[in-house]
Structures are given as C-alpha cells and as structure tokens.
Amino acid sequence: MSLDTSPDAVPSERPRAGRQRVGNLDAVWLSFNVVIRQLTSRGRIIALTSLALVATVAGFALGRADADLEAAVRLVSALGFAVVIPVVALVFGGAAIGDLREDKTLVYLWLRPIGRWPIVVGAFLAAVALTAPITLVPVVAAAVLTGAGGGIVAATVLAGLVAVVAYCALFTLLGVWLKRFIVWGLAYILIWEGFIALGGAGVARFAIRKYTRSIIVDRTGVDLDLADFSTTTGVIVPLAVSVVALVLASWRLGRQDID
Amino acid sequence: MTNSPPNQPVPASTPTDLQATRPPVQISTTNSLPTQLPTQPPTTLPPPTLADAAPTADQTGPLTGMIAVNDVSKFFGSVVAVSDVRFAIDSGVTALLGPNGAGKSTLFRMMCGLTPTSRGTIEVLGADPRTDRNVRGRISLVAQQDALFDHLDALGMVTVSARSHGMDRPVEVARRALETVELSDVGAKPVGQFSKGMRQRAKVACALVNDPDVLIMDEPLTGLDPVQRRNMIALFHQLGDEGRCVLVSSHVLEEVARLGSRVLVIAQGRLIASGDYHELRSLMDDRPLRIRLGADNPRRLATALVGRGLVTALSLEAQHVVVDTLDADAIGRQLAPLALELGVRLTEVSPLDDDLESVFRYLVEGR
Numbered sequence: 307m308s309l310d311t312s313p314d315a316v317p318s319e320r321p322r323a324g325r326q327r328v329g330n331l332d333a334v335w336l337s338f339n340v341v342i343r344q345l346t347s348r349g350r351i352i353a354l355t356s357l358a359l360v361a362t363v364a365g366f367a368l369g370r371a372d373a374d375l376e377a378a379v380r381l382v383s384a385l386g387f388a389v390v391i392p393v394v395a396l397v398f399g400g401a402a403i404g405d406l407r408e409d410k411t412l413v414y415l416w417l418r419p420i421g422r423w424p425i426v427v428g429a430f431l432a433a434v435a436l437t438a439p440i441t442l443v444p445v446v447a448a449a450v451l452t453g454a455g456g457g458i459v460a461a462t463v464l465a466g467l468v469a470v471v472a473y474c475a476l477f478t479l480l481g482v483w484l485k486r487f488i489v490w491g492l493a494y495i496l497i498w499e500g501f502i503a504l505g506g507a508g509v510a511r512f513a514i515r516k517y518t519r520s521i522i523v524d525r526t527g528v529d530l531d532l533a534d535f536s537t538t539t540g541v542i543v544p545l546a547v548s549v550v551a552l553v554l555a556s557w558r559l560g561r562q563d564i565d
Numbered sequence: 566m567t568n569s570p571p572n573q574p575v576p577a578s579t580p581t582d583l584q585a586t587r588p589p590v591q592i593s594t595t596n597s598l599p600t601q602l603p604t605q606p607p608t609t610l611p612p613p614t615l616a617d618a619a620p621t622a623d624q625t626g627p628l629t630g631m632i633a634v635n636d637v638s639k640f641f642g643s644v645v646a647v648s649d650v651r652f653a654i655d656s657g658v659t660a661l662l663g664p665n666g667a668g669k670s671t672l673f674r675m676m677c678g679l680t681p682t683s684r685g686t687i688e689v690l691g692a693d694p695r696t697d698r699n700v701r702g703r704i705s706l707v708a709q710q711d712a713l714f715d716h717l718d719a720l721g722m723v724t725v726s727a728r729s730h731g732m733d734r735p736v737e738v739a740r741r742a743l744e745t746v747e748l749s750d751v752g753a754k755p756v757g758q759f760s761k762g763m764r765q766r767a768k769v770a771c772a773l774v775n776d777p778d779v780l781i782m783d784e785p786l787t788g789l790d791p792v793q794r795r796n797m798i799a800l801f802h803q804l805g806d807e808g809r810c811v812l813v814s815s816h817v818l819e820e821v822a823r824l825g826s827r828v829l830v831i832a833q834g835r836l837i838a839s840g841d842y843h844e845l846r847s848l849m850d851d852r853p854l855r856i857r858l859g860a861d862n863p864r865r866l867a868t869a870l871v872g873r874g875l876v877t878a879l880s881l882e883a884q885h886v887v888v889d890t891l892d893a894d895a896i897g898r899q900l901a902p903l904a905l906e907l908g909v910r911l912t913e914v915s916p917l918d919d920d921l922e923s924v925f926r927y928l929v930e931g932r
Contacts, residue, residue: 323776324733336728410712418729419702564679
C-alpha cells in the first residue's frame with residue numbers, strides 16, 4: 307500500500323536552517339544542564355540534606371564524648387559511607403535518567419542527533435554535582451567534629467569522593483536499566499552491602515563499601531573488618547567500576563524503548 | 566500562519582484502497598457528527614478484513630518514500646500492537662486515523678526509532694532512525710504524552726530543543742518557533758503552569774526548531790481551542806507544501822477532514838484502509854445509519870417514514886422509534902416538515918452509531 311512513492315516525491319531541496327554537528331562535549335553539557343534542573347527540587351534537597359546532617363550531629367556528639375580514633379572511623383564508615391552517601395547517590399543517580407524516562411521527557415534528548423554516552427555522562431555528572439556537596443560537606447564535618455585527628459579528615463575526603471563517583475555511576479546505570487531503581491538500589495545498599503557482603507571477604511569484593519572502608523582504614527591505621535585493600539586499590543577499583551557502569555548505561559540507553 | 570490548498574489526491578490503485586474495496590457512493594453532508602471513541606487496549610490479531618492491508622503480488626518488494634513502512638509488526642509479549650502494516654508516504658500532509666489503542670502511537674514510536682520493530686522494517690529518509698544519528702536530526706516528533714521540562718519557560722524549553730539539534734543561533738530559532746505557534750508573548754511563566762493547549766503548542770514549537778524534513782505528530786490538536794486548531798492545521802499544510810513529510814494522527818474524524826486528503830486508517834493494529842479522505846467519507850456516508858427519533862406519537866411518525874420509503878428497518882418503543890436508513894440526508898430534510906404535517910411533536914433526533922467506532926466496525930467487518 308503506497309500513497310505516493312514516485313521518485314518525484316523525494317524531498318525537494320528547500321532552503322535549510324543553519325546547524326552544526328552537536329559535539330560530544332556540547333551534548334554532555336546540554337544533558338548536564340537539563341538533568342541538574344530536573345533533579346533539583348526543594349523538597350528533595352531539604353530531605354536529603356537533613357539525612358546527611360544526621361552524620362554531622364553524630365560526629366559532634368562523639369567529639370563531645372572524647373571518643374577515640376577507632377570510634378570516629380566506625381562512625382564515619384557506618385553512617386557516612388554505609389547510609390548517607392549511597393542513599394543520596396541513589397536518589398540523584400537513579401533519577402538522573404530514570405526520572406526523565408518516567409516523566410517521558412527523555413525523548414527530548416534521545417531523539418536528537420547526539421550520541422548516547424554524552425547523555426549518560428551528562429546525567430551522571432549532574433548527579434555527582436548534587437550528591438557531592440550534599441553528602442561530603444556533612445560527612446567531612448562529622449569527621450572534623452569527632453576531633454579524632456589521625457588523618458581521618460583527609461581519608462574521609464578521599465573515600466567520600468570515590469564513593470560519590472562510584473555510587474552515582476552505579477545508580478545511573480540502575481536508573482537507565484530498571485524502572486524501580488529506588489527499590490533495587492535500596493536492596494543493594496541495605497541487603498547486599500549491609501548484610502550479604504558482610505558475610506565474607508569474597509563476597510565483600512563486590513561491594514563498593516569495602517573499598518571506601520579500605521581507604522579510611524589504610525589512611526588511619528584503624529583496624530576494621532573487611533577493609534584490607536590498599537588505598538590505591540580502594541580508589542582504582544571503584545573508579546573502574548564507574549567507567550564500566552557508564553559504558554553499560556550508554557549501551558543500554560541506545561537499545562531500550564523510549565516512551 | 567496561513568492556510569493553503571489541500572494536497573493532491575492520491576491515486577487509488579491497489580485492491581486495498583478504498584475506491585477498490587467499495588462501490589462509488591454519494592457524499593452526504595449531514596452525517597458529520599463523529600465523536601471520540603472510548604479507549605480500547607491493544608488487541609490480538611483480528612480475522613482478515615475486507616480492506617486488509619496485505620500487499621498484492623506486484624507490491625511485495627520494499628516500498629520507498631520519505632517514510633517507508635514495510636510489513637511492520639510490533640508485539641508486546643503476546644499482545645499484537647501493530648500487525649503487518651505496509652505503506653509509504655512522501656511530502657505533504659497525511660493523516661493517520663484510528664481509535665485509541667489502534668496502534669498509532671506505537672507506529673509513530675517505531676518510525677522515530679524509539680522502539681524497534683518486532684518484524685519488518687521502517688526507513689525514514691532512507692535510513693533507520695533508531696541507529697542513524699544524522700536522520701534523527703531531520704525528524705521531529707510531537708509525542709502524545711504531555712511531557713515537557715516543566716521548570717523551564719517556553720523560550721528555555723524550545724531553546725534546549727534547538728541546542729540539542731545543533732542549530733545556529735538557538736535562541737533566535739526558538740523565538741521564531743514560538744512566534745509560529747503564537748506563544749511568543751508568554752513571558753517567563755514555566756511551561757509547567759501552561760494550559761493544555763499552550764503545552765501542545767510548546768511541543769509543536771520544539772518540533773519545529775530543527776527545520777525537520779519529517780514531522781510526526783501524535784494527536785497534536787488535543788486541547789487546542791477551535792481557533793488554535795484552525796491555525797495549527799494551516800501550519801501543517803504550510804509545512805507540507807514546503808516539501809516536508811507531515812504525518813498527523815487523530816481519532817477525531819472531523820480533524821482528519823481538515824488535515825488533508827490523504828488518510829491512513831488503522832484499527833486493531835492493522836492498516837485497514839488508505840487513500841483519499843473524500844472516498845473514506847463517501848464510504849462512511851454510504852453505510853446504514855441508525856437514528857433514534859423521540860416523539861409524542863412515535864407510531865404515527867414511524868408509519869409515515871415507512872410510507873415514504875425513508876427507512877429500511879425500525880423498532881418502536883413507548884416514546885421513540887429507532888430507524889435504520891441509507892439516506893440520512895433525506896431524513897434530515899423531510900423529518901421536520903413531516904412531523905409538522907402529522908401533528909407529531911419531535912423530542913429527540915439522535916444518531917446512534919455516528920462515531921468512529923461504528924465507522925471502523927463498518928470498514929473492518931462490514932457491519
């Protein structure tokens with residue numbers, strides 16, 4: 307069935323508006339700007355900042371109690387790296403692409419003459435740009451307020467940066483891949499990292515938390531279970547995982563159905 | 566926006582065209598009150614139909630055109646959303662008509678590469694939009710869903726669209742697009758606070774910024790007031806006359822009447838008819854119509870209608886009579902004088918099957 311398939315009907319040469327090929331960096335910047343505005347809502351920022359401030363308050367309380375370095379490291383690790391950073395990264399990382407897909411606005415980036423990876427990288431950077439200040443400032447403040455010294459502040463900054471990047475990348479992938487990214491992300495944080503990965507060194511290798519704990523332990527000399535990697539390993543492996551997650555997210559974005 | 570003449574008629578040259586599947590009929594102007602259909606979900610394959618879109622022997626090769634849809638099907642699990650659809654269209658305005666759930670949006674999504682076909686191929690401007698980055702820059706989609714970046718104002722929203730297409734002077738391009746859809750004076754109000762009609766126009770503006778060769782619009786007239794509809798339809802014709810392929814879907818027959826003479830009719834995932842709108846209209850007007858006439862003396866009125874040969878069947882009830890007629894025009898002309906002559910007071914004249922669903926049922930099943 308054909309309404310009009312004659313060669314004469316091929317598009318005529320009409321004057322066309324000027325345009326340039328969208329460069330990858332331009333596309334990253336565009337995606338970053340679109341996503342960061344979509345992610346930034348007052349309620350979300352207030353709720354997540356409140357959560358992060360719990361770590362600060364706990365650090366302050368610990369400092370008032372003259373706790374030792376080990377107690378300070380355990381606090382930062384258990385609250386900052388096990389709860390605050392992963393949860394905030396889940397909300398922003400998962401929503402970076404996931405929200406666009408859910409509210410059907412992803413088509414405004416997808417159906418464009420741009421590659422898939424710049425969309426993903428821009429969204430990931432937007433998630434990092436929001437997660438980092440909301441989590442790192444309170445968690446580092448907690449480390450400072452413990453008054454423990456012993457390099458805990460520098461270790462917290464380094465491990466925090468690694469954690470933010472790794473969790474944001476992982477959850478960006480989750481947001482691209484799964485509709486219920488929050489549920490699956492919480493399952494990863496609470497069940498996998500919080501329970502299963504504590505069962506042994508072999509399983510713990512597949513948890514980001516092991517690497518961030520390792521950085522703190524390696525830098526402070528405090529002895530914690532399941533934290534026996536060097537700082538170098540603790541940095542490189544999560545960053546490598548981040549790259550793989552972003553590559554997978556880009557691959558997936560190019561192949562999934564868009565509403 | 567200026568109006569323009571309708572596009573040239575399309576030759577009805579295949580057994581699947583309307584002219585070939587039905588005898589020539591007279592055109593009535595009274596049977597013109599189709600309404601919106603209830604939503605119906607995608608369905609499993611219906612039995613073969615009168616106007617089935619299967620290609621004939623000389624049409625088995627791949628079709629070509631600005632949009633070429635070759636034997637395309639789309640399955641969602643066991644549900645068939647689109648089944649063996651085959652057509653090709655070129656520049657000008659083409660209307661895709663079908664009830665809700667017919668598969669229009671799925672077809673559009675496949676044309677834009679947003680979802681892959683389960684079977685068959687779709688080429689837009691000779692390439693697969695799902696994989697060809699350059700072609701994506703020459704297509705625009707006005708999606709059915711009401712999705713915009715709600716925190717942005719109209720200029721910001723359309724500028725994002727222009728930037729994402731790599732347009733030179735994106736802000737200027739966005740301003741022009743907003744002027745085209747008459748949204749240039751909305752200020753800094755976020756699009757999230759726009760009315761439905763304004764949001765629709767903002768979506769169209771986003772679709773215009775890249776100077777597209779192929780413009781696919783899914784129910785773009787929804788939510789527009791009559792003046793905006795008229796202006797928008799005039800814009801579509803102007804875009805078509807400029808050599809673009811403009812494909813517009815609707816489930817409202819009267820919209821299609823104004824969109825252009827080329828029509829594709831889809832129902833239950835199948836392309837059931839294609840061709841000239843006027844032929845479709847004639848075909849619809851040729852089908853038997855059922856009308857309910859309320860009267861204080863329906864028996865007397867029914868007797869007179871039968872006596873004048875205006876009805877083919879009737880059923881009499883207490884306060885009204887339901888009649889079947891092949892000539893709605895004649896009923897329309899003669900009913901009031903007849904009632905006056907008989908001294909019967911008319912209380913109701915309601916077409917019972919004058920909606921798209923009954924039209925599609927007639928086209929597909931012949932009843």
